[in-house]
Amino acid sequence: MYASLQESEDDTRWAKGAVCLVLTEGMGISSRKAASWLGCSASQVRELSKTFKAFPEEEMRVPFLSWRHHRIAASTPDPQKWIIAAAENQWSTRQMEERIKIFYGKTKETDVLMAKAEKAYLLAAEGFESGGKAADWLKEALILLLETHSRDAAQA
Known part of the structure; x- marks a missing residue:
């Protein structure tokens, strides 16, 4: 039903x-006037127009990707390229935004990875603080991960 x-x-x-x-x-008609007629904001009128203009034909759209995917792609110089990349790579909207920012030099991949590492650390710390089965499982999983990584690094 949600879908x-x-x-x-x-x-x-x-x-x-x-x-x-x-x-x-x-x-x-100005975006402001259209917005007042339609009962929304002028920025929403601009966003809706821009996205539709980038993908006016249904054949240009990717049906299994959300409107937000298309809106993000429409904000780039090459919307079709990015909507296809999102479809082929099955990116979430967050992943798509990250890839676009990296591609256009608005952020570095190392910064994105560092932010993810920091978030993972905070979540792990929270898991350990809670104790119990979750903490035990997390400890075992991290030990296994570190052992596997060390073994792979030694073989390289």
């Missing part, structure tokens, strides 16, 4: 995007 609702919401966004694009580019 059906999400699909319906995405279909609605595509329809709204078409309307926004017709109003702003087709009829020359």
Whole structure:
């Protein structure tokens, strides 16, 4: 049921995007005025228009990716390239944003990896603090991971 609702919401966004694009580019109405007519913000009108303009034909869209994937791709110089990459790599929207930021030099891959490592450390520390089965499992899993990594490094 949730997937059906999400699909319906995405279909609605595509329809709204078409309307926004017709109003702003087709009829020359300002985003602000279109927003007041449609009951949304001017930035939302611009976002809907931009995304629809990048993927006006259904064949250009990837049905199993969300509207947000398409919106993120539309904010790049090459939307089609990025929506295809997201589909081929099965990226979440977060992963897609990371890849785009790295590609365009807005962040470094090492910074992204460091942020993930810090988050993993904090989650592990929280797991140890809770004690019990979770802490025991985590300890064993980390020991196994370190042993495997050390063995692989020694063989290299």
